[in-house]
Amino acid sequence: MLTLFQAMRVYIFALTFIIFGAASAQTTVSISDRPKLVVGIVVDQMRQEYLYRYYNKFGNDGFKRLIGDGFMVKNAHYNYTPTYTGPGHASVYTGTTPAVHGIIGNDFYNKKNGKMVNCVEDSLQKIVGVASGNGDVSPWRLLSSTVTDELELFTQKRAKVIGLSFKDRGAVLPAGHLGDAAFWFDSGTGRFVSSSYYMSKLPDWTEKFNSLNLPDKYLSQEWNTLLPIEQYTESGPDDSPYEKKYAGKTKPTFPYNLPQMRKQNGNFDLLYMTPFANDYLTEFAKAALEGEKMGKDDISDFLCVSYSTTDAIGHAVGPNAIEVEDTYLRLDRNIADLLKTLDKEVGAGNYTLFLTADHAVADVPQYLKDNKMPAGYYNENYVQAKLNEYLNGYFPGKKLIANVSNEQIFLNQDAFQGNPKSTGLDMFIVSELIGKYLLTVEGVANYYTEGLLRQGNYNDGGVKGSVIRGYHPKRSGDVVVVLEPGWFESGSIQGTTHGSPYTYDTNVPMLFYGKGIKKGVSVQYHPITDIAPTISALLNIKFPSGCTGNPVSELFE
Structure with a gap:
């Protein structure tokens, strides 16, 4: 018969085994329980403050869903200059800055040959999907691995990694060196194309999607405001002297008769200057999910989506234009549509999504000057x-x-x-x-x-x-x-740009949503380079090779 002392020892041993055994089992589950799919969304030229300014006009299923059911970092910033598209996409996915990853601009001077080069330019590659066009690209100038590369390495290249954008650099840099494919818009044909770096011909699902000729459909309609124009109180007047005019327009005002404007604005180039380009990219993202069967097995996949038309429109008219507000209200519906598709195809709770921007944007200097602001x-x-x-x-x-x-x-x-x-x-x-x-x-x-x-x-x-x-x-x-502050290099008093180290160019959204993400908000400072290590930690994979950021600790507390 056990003494009281012996009985206590047995009890303590059993309790210890139960506690540590349960903790060990829980750890095992958490390490292996990865999202089936990670979706990275980059909105070109999006300010953090747009989430607040347009909030009351957003629907419940797009940005509001990400904010309400996800985790928002309100004080996220680019921690370097220049704040451009190429460096921005590279920094989001490498977790480091141009000092390490080497993408110092969209185009930059090559000291070796004395010529300007594009950040994804690669003369060894050819366009795939059309006879000629912008396809001589690859990520070879990117000097660090990306979080998408590390996922490919971790899964012995069994993960599927796809990059999609209207801009080549917006698709190529996120997909990394080991991406299965990157696709971008060819303005000469209205098709999505790729590079010989990834493939010798387009996948059947891409050819099928291109055959729908959706750009012709989008450009056969009028672009008018989604809501009655008098409700756009978050923006300035429609007829503004600080906005550039589209070719064929006498004023920068709604409505925009796209069929009439098409010829004077470069045919399919015009699509890029309308919010319908976001519709087109969203439909392509949905086609990629289905065509590549992403998120359908136990190996995590990664879909990179970069919405570019927000940048094109923003450059032309500036952040106070009704055109910009209307574009974001429509993008909100695109985000809702994509989330609904992910719920259906991958399953709610089976995917992790983050949303950010590659840079923000300055106010139009002339507007600031006319209002007695330094610029x-x-x-x-x-x-x-x-x-x-x-x-x-x-x-x-x-x-x-x-x-x-x-x-x-x-x-x-x-x-x-x-x-x-x-x-x-x-x-x-x-x-x-x-x-x-x-x-x-x-x-x-x-x-x-x-x-x-x-x-x-x-x-x-x-x-x-x-x-x-x-x-x-x-x-x-x-x-x-x-x-x-407030100054930039330009020859026009209409429109705006970005590139500075100041907060109007650096403060961007950082939203996390889905599997492994708790609801919440943080006002702690986080550089944009914290996104890649955060996703790496959620996937339990190595950080990118040049990573200088850290996981967002509030998500793991």
């Missing part, structure tokens, strides 16, 4: 011409500047190398002379030389830290220019 325009070509004159006074007859682009100045290395009278001190002097001149130019806030940036700390705060994290020593310029 202005910087003419890069004029500054380059005056800078050459200035330098010629110190170094007569020498061409010292090779290129000025993306607010970076590239020195002509031939002017220094191979010259026995030239030293490294000359380059330092020229860089500082350039900087001193730039500080005399209205709208220039500061400059940073290569030497300063290479010696800087990657984790520095403020604008300097943003420049450091966006600077790749092999690809970036010798001098980086930072403009004052």
Whole structure:
């Protein structure tokens, strides 16, 4: 018969076994219980504040569903400059910044051959799906792996990874190096196409989708406001002097008669300038889900969707236009449609989705100026011409500047190398002379030389830290220019752009929804580079190779 002491020992041992055994079983379940599908949505040029400004006009099944039933990070920012589309998509999916992944712009100066190159340009590839067009692309310039790459590596390439966008870079960079396919819009034919990097011919489901000729359907209608125009109180007047006019229009106002405008606006190019491009991409995403049977087995798949037309329209008319508001109200319906399809095809609770943007956007500087706000325009070509004159006074007859682009100045290395009278001190002097001149130019806030940036700390705060994290020593310029808030490089007082280190360009949505995501909201600061490690942690896979971000800890607490 057991003594009381022996009985207590048996009881404690049994209880310990039950507790730790249950915890072990729970851990095993949580590690293996991955979502069947991850869906990454990037909305080109979307501000975080659009979620608040248009909230009351959204339906219940799109953005409101993601906000109410998901987790929203309100204080998410790009932590580098320049805030452009190519670097943005690369940063979301690699979990790092241009200083590491190397995508320093949409197009940037190639120091090796002295030419501008596109961030996904690859002369070794050919277009697939049409006879000619924009298809010589691949992710080869991307120097880090992506979360989608890591999923492919983890599953021994049995996962399906698909990237979709109107822009090639919006499809290629998210799909990563190991993606099964990336598709983008060919404006010459209205079809979705791909590159020989991925395939030799389009899948049957893609050909079938293209044969529907949906662009002709979309462009045979009128674009008018979804709601009565007087209800668009979140936007400025319809007839605004700060908006660019579409070809064939005397005013930038509704309605837009697309059949009449089509010829003057590049035929299928016009679709890209309407919210119906988002309809088209949503239908294509649904076709990809069905055609590739994504999320149908126990191996997690990854669908990357990038909505681009928000950027095209936003550039033309600015963030206060009714056209932008109408586009987001319609995009809300696209998101609802996609969620409904995911519920049906993959199953509610079986997929994880995140939504973010590749950058935000500035207000139209002329609008700010007219309302007594600090803003202005910087003419890069004029500054380059005056800078050459200035330098010629110190170094007569020498061409010292090779290129000025993306607010970076590239020195002509031939002017220094191979010259026995030239030293490294000359380059330092020229860089500082350039900087001193730039500080005399209205709208220039500061400059940073290569030497300063290479010696800087990657984790520095403020604008300097943003420049450091966006600077790749092999690809970036010798001098980086930072403009004052509200200023940007442009030759037009209509429309707007992005690219700065300021909050109007950096604060973007960061929404997580679905399997493994609890309901909630956080106002803690999170750089956009936290998305990839968060998804990696949910999938229990390695972080991308260059990852500098961290999982959003609030999701796991």
